[in-house]
Amino acid sequence: MAESKKSSAALRNPHCLVLSYPTQGHLNPMLQFSKRLQHKGIAVTLATTRSMSNTIHHAPSSSIALDTISDGYDEGGIAQAESIEYYLERFWKVGPETLTELVQKLNASVSGPLSCIVYDAFLPWALDVARKFGLVGAVFFTMSCAVDSILYHVHKGVVKLPLAGGEAVRVPGLPPLEVRDMPSFISDLGSYPAFFKMVVHDQFTNVEKADCVLCNTIYELEKEEADYLSNLWPLRTIGPTIPSTFLDKQIEEDKDYGFSIFRPNINALNWLKHRPKGSVIYVSFGSMAVLKPEQMSEVALALKNSTSHFLWVVRASEETKLPESFSEEISDKGLVVTWCPQLEVLADDAVGCFLTNCGWNSTLEALSSGVPMLALPQWTDQSTNARYIMDVWKIGLRAEADEGGIVRREEIERCTREIMEGEISKEVKENSKKWKKLAREAMGKSGSSDKNINEFIDSLVLS
Numbered sequence: 001m002a003e004s005k006k007s008s009a010a011l012r013n014p015h016c017l018v019l020s021y022p023t024q025g026h027l028n029p030m031l032q033f034s035k036r037l038q039h040k041g042i043a044v045t046l047a048t049t050r051s052m053s054n055t056i057h058h059a060p061s062s063s064i065a066l067d068t069i070s071d072g073y074d075e076g077g078i079a080q081a082e083s084i085e086y087y088l089e090r091f092w093k094v095g096p097e098t099l100t101e102l103v104q105k106l107n108a109s110v111s112g113p114l115s116c117i118v119y120d121a122f123l124p125w126a127l128d129v130a131r132k133f134g135l136v137g138a139v140f141f142t143m144s145c146a147v148d149s150i151l152y153h154v155h156k157g158v159v160k161l162p163l164a165g166g167e168a169v170r171v172p173g174l175p176p177l178e179v180r181d182m183p184s185f186i187s188d189l190g191s192y193p194a195f196f197k198m199v200v201h202d203q204f205t206n207v208e209k210a211d212c213v214l215c216n217t218i219y220e221l222e223k224e225e226a227d228y229l230s231n232l233w234p235l236r237t238i239g240p241t242i243p244s245t246f247l248d249k250q251i252e253e254d255k256d257y258g259f260s261i262f263r264p265n266i267n268a269l270n271w272l273k274h275r276p277k278g279s280v281i282y283v284s285f286g287s288m289a290v291l292k293p294e295q296m297s298e299v300a301l302a303l304k305n306s307t308s309h310f311l312w313v314v315r316a317s318e319e320t321k322l323p324e325s326f327s328e329e330i331s332d333k334g335l336v337v338t339w340c341p342q343l344e345v346l347a348d349d350a351v352g353c354f355l356t357n358c359g360w361n362s363t364l365e366a367l368s369s370g371v372p373m374l375a376l377p378q379w380t381d382q383s384t385n386a387r388y389i390m391d392v393w394k395i396g397l398r399a400e401a402d403e404g405g406i407v408r409r410e411e412i413e414r415c416t417r418e419i420m421e422g423e424i425s426k427e428v429k430e431n432s433k434k435w436k437k438l439a440r441e442a443m444g445k446s447g448s449s450d451k452n453i454n455e456f457i458d459s460l461v462l463s
């Protein structure tokens with residue numbers, strides 16, 4: 001470590017700075033991890049960008065201290081930037097400078113000097129800042145081990161691009177995959193060049209130098225993938241990062257999912273209360289995916305034709321894509337809301353199937369709630385998650401798109417019927433129950449994730 005020896009105060013009372021990339025899908029898992037650390041006696045400050053903190057509608061009720069750095073666009077974040085390229089370029093310049101200022105401020109704070117920076121894998125320059133101050137640097141991956149491994153092996157040139165269509169893709173530690181199972185940045189080369197650079201290259205440039213690699217997954221869920229990566233990195237699986245009330249119940253009254261950039265509609269929960277057990281399809285495409293209008297209309301018609309009830313989250317920015325007078329036509333068969341408390345929805349017995357884009361948070365939340373999934377992946381890691389949901393964990397189906405990339409209404413109806421009452425229904429329900437139990441056990445006392453968090457803390461105390 002380059003500079004200064006840590007003071008004895010830092011050794012006695014570990015204080016962690018947890019730094020998240022500014023999106024809801026990254027901030028919340030890192031908040032939940034912070035709560036676990038705090039519950040186990042570590043002082044934690046959670047930081048993201050000023051622009052992100054300005055867009056938050058609902059802040060968590062936890063007692064975690066919050067702070068900010070700058071991405072260079074304090075007024076509007078990425079939406080204010082000329083392009084994704086400009087945004088990331090400026091963030092990479094201003095981020096380390098303002099992170100340095102934050103570390104100096106926290107080192108002089110009442111919580112005591114920092115021992116460690118847990119930084120989002122998307123912000124690899126944070127390791128240089130940690131080193132400058134002689135702090136432990138732990139990188140945090142918000143995606144699955146399988147996805148991290150694919151991206152890493154592309155970065156290393158082990159998996160060569162462009163991928164040859166029709167051939168199985170071989171990634172060490174993973175089952176053979178198809179090109180369409182790959183994260184979108186590599187199966188659809190050129191789709192988002194700046195994100196490609198960040199996700200395939202930047203996040204792995206110094207991963208081998210990190211003191212610890214934390215991954216929001218469950219060891220039992222990705223044994224082969226995690227074992228393989230453990231030979232390369234000091235990996236610790238620490239997920240699922242879900243409030244304790246919905247999982248292991250070790251932390252009292254820990255229900256709050258955290259930050260929300262949209263206002264949740266709690267009517268959704270009352271509406272669900274009046275539906276029979278297992279009768280509702282819950283539909284959500286996460287906080288970022290933008291559906292083609294044609295896809296939106298196919299989903300709408302499938303839900304309208306289906307024999308099941310449905311609860312559909314259509315973010316305000318997507319509402320104009322709904323067919324005209326859709327909400328009136330469906331009357332009380334379905335409910336459309338702009339946002340909902342997803343974990344509480346998934347925990348409700350009325351929900352029998354989750355039609356999802358397969359973001360990793362949603363995948364872990366459904367799996368931990370024992371709800372089978374119908375996968376309609378949209379971008380980034382979601383196709384890989386969809387493949388695992390259907391073929392590895394066998395807790396759902398992946399809907400097939402036509403040649404134009406649109407999943408038609410008949411396919412959605414067929415798959416939801418299969419999951420709710422068809423031949424595979426029993427198998428996916430039983431597997432879902434099994435994973436729900438395993439997720440609880442992993443986070444429960446002495447479970448694989450709980451043990452890994454304890455060992456991480458021990459390493460901070462001893463370092």
Ligand SMILES: O=c1ccn([C@@H]2O[C@H](COP(=O)(O)OP(=O)(O)O[C@H]3O[C@H](CO)[C@@H](O)[C@H](O)[C@H]3O)[C@@H](O)[C@H]2O)c(=O)[nH]1
Binds near residue numbers: 024359380
């Ligand atoms: O009405 C809703 C809908 C969603 N959520 C929450 O929003 C989160 C959505 O997360 P996720 O399913 O992971 O999707 P994104 O927010 O789009 O996450 C981004 O970040 C993830 C982690 O890197 C990736 O796996 C995704 O593909 C990427 O799109 C979940 O925690 C949900 O509980 C709500 O609270 N209410």
